[in-house]
Amino acid sequence: MSRLKERLFATPLDTVITLVCLAVIVRLCVPLVEWVLINATWNGTSREACKSDGACWVFIRARFGQFMYGQYPVPLRWRVDFAGALMVLTAGLLSWRGLPSRRWFALASVTILPLVGLWLLHGGLGIPVVESREWGGLMLTMVLTVYAGLIAVPLGILLAMGRRSRLPLIRFASVVFIEFWRGVPIITVIFLASLLLPLIMPAGFDVDKLARAILGLAFVVAAYMAEAVRGGLQALPEGQAEAAQALGLGYWRIQRMIVLPQALRIALPAMTNEFISLFKSTTLVLIVSLFDLLGIAQAALADPNWVGMNMEAYVFAGAIYWFACFGMSQWSRLREKRLQVAHGR
Amino acid sequence: MASEPALLSFLRDRKVRDILWQAAATIAMVAVVWFFVQNASENMVKAGIASGFRFLTRDSGIEVPFNLTGYKPSDNILALLWAGVVNTMLVSVASIALATIIGFAVGLLRLSRNWLLSTLAGFYIEFVRNIPLLFFVLFWYFGVLAALPTPRESADFLGVIFLNRRGLSIPTPNELGGLRIALMVIVALIVAQYGLSRWAAARQARTGRDFPVWPMGFVLCGVLPIVALVAAGMATSWDVPTLRGFNYRGGFVLVPEFVALFAALSTYTAGFIAEVVRGGVLSVRQGQIDAARALGLTQGRILRLVVIPQAMPVIIPPITSQYLNLIKNSSFGAAIAYPEIVAVFMGSALVSTGQSIEIIAITLAIYLTLSIAVSLFMNWYNARHRLVTR
Numbered sequence: 001m002s003r004l005k006e007r008l009f010a011t012p013l014d015t016v017i018t019l020v021c022l023a024v025i026v027r028l029c030v031p032l033v034e035w036v037l038i039n040a041t042w043n044g045t046s047r048e049a050c051k052s053d054g055a056c057w058v059f060i061r062a063r064f065g066q067f068m069y070g071q072y073p074v075p076l077r078w079r080v081d082f083a084g085a086l087m088v089l090t091a092g093l094l095s096w097r098g099l100p101s102r103r104w105f106a107l108a109s110v111t112i113l114p115l116v117g118l119w120l121l122h123g124g125l126g127i128p129v130v131e132s133r134e135w136g137g138l139m140l141t142m143v144l145t146v147y148a149g150l151i152a153v154p155l156g157i158l159l160a161m162g163r164r165s166r167l168p169l170i171r172f173a174s175v176v177f178i179e180f181w182r183g184v185p186i187i188t189v190i191f192l193a194s195l196l197l198p199l200i201m202p203a204g205f206d207v208d209k210l211a212r213a214i215l216g217l218a219f220v221v222a223a224y225m226a227e228a229v230r231g232g233l234q235a236l237p238e239g240q241a242e243a244a245q246a247l248g249l250g251y252w253r254i255q256r257m258i259v260l261p262q263a264l265r266i267a268l269p270a271m272t273n274e275f276i277s278l279f280k281s282t283t284l285v286l287i288v289s290l291f292d293l294l295g296i297a298q299a300a301l302a303d304p305n306w307v308g309m310n311m312e313a314y315v316f317a318g319a320i321y322w323f324a325c326f327g328m329s330q331w332s333r334l335r336e337k338r339l340q341v342a343h344g345r
Numbered sequence: 346m347a348s349e350p351a352l353l354s355f356l357r358d359r360k361v362r363d364i365l366w367q368a369a370a371t372i373a374m375v376a377v378v379w380f381f382v383q384n385a386s387e388n389m390v391k392a393g394i395a396s397g398f399r400f401l402t403r404d405s406g407i408e409v410p411f412n413l414t415g416y417k418p419s420d421n422i423l424a425l426l427w428a429g430v431v432n433t434m435l436v437s438v439a440s441i442a443l444a445t446i447i448g449f450a451v452g453l454l455r456l457s458r459n460w461l462l463s464t465l466a467g468f469y470i471e472f473v474r475n476i477p478l479l480f481f482v483l484f485w486y487f488g489v490l491a492a493l494p495t496p497r498e499s500a501d502f503l504g505v506i507f508l509n510r511r512g513l514s515i516p517t518p519n520e521l522g523g524l525r526i527a528l529m530v531i532v533a534l535i536v537a538q539y540g541l542s543r544w545a546a547a548r549q550a551r552t553g554r555d556f557p558v559w560p561m562g563f564v565l566c567g568v569l570p571i572v573a574l575v576a577a578g579m580a581t582s583w584d585v586p587t588l589r590g591f592n593y594r595g596g597f598v599l600v601p602e603f604v605a606l607f608a609a610l611s612t613y614t615a616g617f618i619a620e621v622v623r624g625g626v627l628s629v630r631q632g633q634i635d636a637a638r639a640l641g642l643t644q645g646r647i648l649r650l651v652v653i654p655q656a657m658p659v660i661i662p663p664i665t666s667q668y669l670n671l672i673k674n675s676s677f678g679a680a681i682a683y684p685e686i687v688a689v690f691m692g693s694a695l696v697s698t699g700q701s702i703e704i705i706a707i708t709l710a711i712y713l714t715l716s717i718a719v720s721l722f723m724n725w726y727n728a729r730h731r732l733v734t735r
């Protein structure tokens with residue numbers, strides 16, 4: 001109780017501030033809660049069901065499939081679920097420290113699993129093909145994030161190593177690559193990828209629209225990722241690499257066994273931040289008419305049967321983005337804290 | 346090792362390997378670039394696209410609903426690009442100003458002793474940082490501004506500024522003479538304040554006598570400029586927007602696209618700036634503040650003489666990169682058709698001329714120039730500061 005008093009009502013000014021804050025919170029939260037929960041309509045099938053002045057969640061229910069899968073054919077949506085479940089399962093297994101031959105499993109899960117996922121989502125080889133233009137919603141957001149991330153992280157690590165390389169040409173090339181992609185807005189890169197990739201490829205070689213967007217995103221994120229990794233590399237004392245060199249290890253072995261495992265651990269919070277911003281940046285594919293979660297929400301507003309559902313669509317999509325990003329940043333913070341405890345700091 | 350063949354020992358030499366590695370990398374890069382260029386030129390010949398920058402002087406024929414440069418559709422594409430650049434700068438400068446104000450306020454409130462206040466600020470930061478910027482842009486444009494009243498039922502401020510779904514109508518001065526004088530007066534006042542503070546600091550170093558620089562500064566750079574502006578404003582005749590028929594005429598209309606982008610950019614970036622400010626203030630060690638307090642400095646002076654001078658060097662580099670991000674993020678305006686560089690040039694001009702490579706190159710060059718300029722400034726600032734620290 002005395003703690004409460006000290007932190008809220010220490011001085012008369014503090015009391016006034018606390019009361020003003022309370023008033024603001026009440027003014028903001030009460031209508032919000034009323035709209036989202038109390039006055040909201042949950043059951044029904046059409047717009048007519050929504051008579052109260054609260055949120056009309058019927059709209060979200062009616063379009064839930066689209067928000068999640070876009071135009072992906074309904075009977076084949078289990079494939080998306082299956083791919084998602086595989087991903088979650090692998091992530092779960094990987095976070096378990098007691099996993100036998102964890103290193104090999106990790107290697108397999110970043111090389112084979114993405115291909116399996118691609119096959120499940122796209123089809124072919126015996127199962128019906130679903131063209132990427134039918135993909136959409138949260139599923140497309142996840143595809144963009146995961147595949148762009150899978151390209152960006154290794155590329156970013158290589159670029160960071162290149163930037164700190166002894167060889168001037170490699171260093172120069174890495175710096176140019178990093179600074180170029182960091183210096184331009186992501187929107188222009190997505191534009192660029194969708195316009196230039198067909199132009200610079202041999203005639204008849206068609207790059208899928210989604211693949212172009214992924215590639216564009218991946219390059220930009222790789223450049224930012226490289227800077228995050230570089231932070232980790234710089235934080236590592238020189239002595240580590242020098243000691244390994246004295247033991248007679250070669251460059252790649254030093255990197256793989258001594259430098260990177262430590263540097264990546266240091267860089268992980270920064271890399272998570274870049275991953276979060278990648279997740280947020282995937283919304284920009286709207287500009288080349290790919291309909292990710294936000295794009296689907298935006299497109300749903302044009303439905304003549306559901307005029308005026310702007311707030312519902314935005315609140316739903318926004319909440320998903322918020323929880324995903326907040327979750328990732330909390331995970332990174334938790335991990336950082338645990339590491340600090342483990343190091344006795 | 347004497348039995349090792351000469352070639353192998355040659356390859357094991359570090360210098361030789363360095364050169365070989367770099368040569369291999371160079372050849373690979375050149376090959377890739379050459380492959381792409383070759384394909385591009387073949388494809389362009391096939392599509393009948395003539396390369397070159399001559400299209401810039403062609404008539405654009407593109408309507409830009411919101412421009413400050415006096416651009417007309419009969420002007421050439423270079424003028425169109427310039428109109429886009431000016432619109433980008435306009436929204437960037439306005440958003441940077443507001444984002445800085447909100448960001449500093451929220452960042453300092455986050456450090457408040459009052460638990461409720463700091464939690465509230467924390468909520469704001471976590472809210473804006475964890476949602477995509479495009480969400481905010483669309484939300485402001487389609488969610489908030491579309492729900493604004495019609496022009497007939499506009500919200501008005503003091504009867505001269507009107508907000509409705511067609512945008513924000515603000516009065517414009519009919520002649521600039523008075524305002525120009527006011528501006529010159531303000532510049533003179535700032536110079537005077539600068540000179541005064543230099544003189545006061547020198548005198549204090551020499552004699553130890555204090556001079557109320559900050560109260561003077563408040564009068565010189567805060568009160569008098571406002572007086573000058575008000576006086577100039579009173580002396581000038583204004584073109585006040587008035588309702589005629591279904592819309593407001595006169596004055597200047599900030600289109601809803603501008604208002605939405607401005608609101609989204611400034612509130613979003615403010616969340617990041619707030620974290621930077623908080624980090625900067627926290628980086629000043631408590632011992633510094635305790636020592637200042639032990640010397641008997643007042644709370645305001647501790648803040649001004651101890652905390653801020655030590656926090657600013659920590660704050661400025663990341664805040665500059667936030668500004669740079671904001672400038673790059675102004676390209677999000679393309680999503681709601683705010684006529685900035687990407688929308689008018691990479692969008693409209695590219696569609697009408699088909700010169701994709703040239704247009705992309707110019708657009709990227711503009712942003713890259715900006716980025717390089719900002720990072721050069723940052724390097725210069727860091728280098729300069731490093732010399733000062735002990």
